[in-house]
Amino acid sequence: MIEFYIRLFSIGCQIIKLVCRQGFNKKRKMKVIYSIKVHRDNLQQLQKLRYLARVDVGEDGKSITVQIKDNCTRGSLIARTGDYIVQFSTGEVQRYGCEAYANLVKNPSNVSKEY
Numbered sequence: 001m002i003e004f005y006i007r008l009f010s011i012g013c014q015i016i017k018l019v020c021r022q023g024f025n026k027k028r029k030m031k032v033i034y035s036i037k038v039h040r041d042n043l044q045q046l047q048k049l050r051y052l053a054r055v056d057v058g059e060d061g062k063s064i065t066v067q068i069k070d071n072c073t074r075g076s077l078i079a080r081t082g083d084y085i086v087q088f089s090t091g092e093v094q095r096y097g098c099e100a101y102a103n104l105v106k107n108p109s110n111v112s113k114e115y
Contacts (some may be wrong), residue, residue: 031089032104038064038083049085051093068093 036042036049040062046055051072056065066079072093079085084101085094096104 004048030092031084033089034087035101036085038066038079038081038085040064040081046085051087068095 010111038046038055043055043057043064046052046064049050051069053067053069058064062077062081064081066083066085068077068079068085070077072091073095074092076095079095082098084096084098085093086096086101086104
């Protein structure tokens with residue numbers, strides 16, 4: 001009986017190795033294709049983006065609030081002045097703060113998995 005379980009275990013391990021080699025559980029790489037900083041200098045470019053629902057400028061002319069369409073992101077829907085909006089090759093859009101964006105630019109393969 002023990003020999004049966006040992007044989008069954010070894011067959012299971014071989015199947016797992018085969019599936020891993022074929023890339024059954026491969027993750028899609030999220031390559032950055034476009035990024036823009038929410039800033040008053042980029043206001044016209046922000047208004048042209050199709051994945052933004054609206055762009056609001058505060059009364060002082062400095063504070064900007066951008067709302068991302070909910071079908072384009074799995075993260076936060078609102079970006080404010082100083083944040084970055086990043087579009088990935090998968091079509092997904094994500095809002096990043098200054099430090100998170102700096103980490104994304106330095107090492108994109110690891111950071112995009114965290115957010």
